Amino acid sequence: DAGITQSPRHKVTETGTPVTLRCHQTENHRYMYWYRQDPGHGLRLIHYSYGVKDTDKGEVSDGYSVSRSKTEDFLLTLESATSSQTSVYFCAISESGDRLKETQYFGPGTRLLVL
């Protein structure tokens, strides 16, 4: 199994509070991604990173920011959580981005509930 951990695994927070989710990998992979999964929507990309300090927006990036100061860590921050950000958040990694067939491996997910 790919060495990907996410923390916390579960979180309940209140509207308006900042929340940071952490993704940590031990594979030294270059690419890291944050997705959210909601019923009826599948997985949608929030942000991704293609190297340290190199990030870009995905389909549903509004209300989220990311940072990657080390290869192994990719942080997702909800600046001011809203109920619409209640979701399951998945981190994924892929090795180098050199091959189209490169598989993305997923972390275990974080369940976030915003009250």
Added chain:
Amino acid sequence: AQKITQTQPGMFVQEKEAVTLDCTYDTSDPSYGLFWYKQPSSGEMIFLIYQGSYDQQNATEGRYSLNFQKARKSANLVISASQLGDSAMYFCAMREGRPGTALIFGKGTTLSVSS
């Protein structure tokens, strides 16, 4: 417009039967990759199989095969000899263009296998 369409919200099959999960995709990029993932009730995302747009043969991985019909833009997953452990949500996903880009997911199909 939907890039990945999975039209079957739920499928039901008996053990040992084969089942086909449908996936159609939309892209104008000549270079793309198609992936299938399995998500059991425990929540993790498990990579199953990959098909590249230039691959001449349909991909196979054990009991999984991908019925790739490029002209029809379909990439159906075939599971032979279903097992109870195959009960899960299945997602079709596509990566288009350059390597390293994120996956675009369909909304998923829930497969239920009964004894």
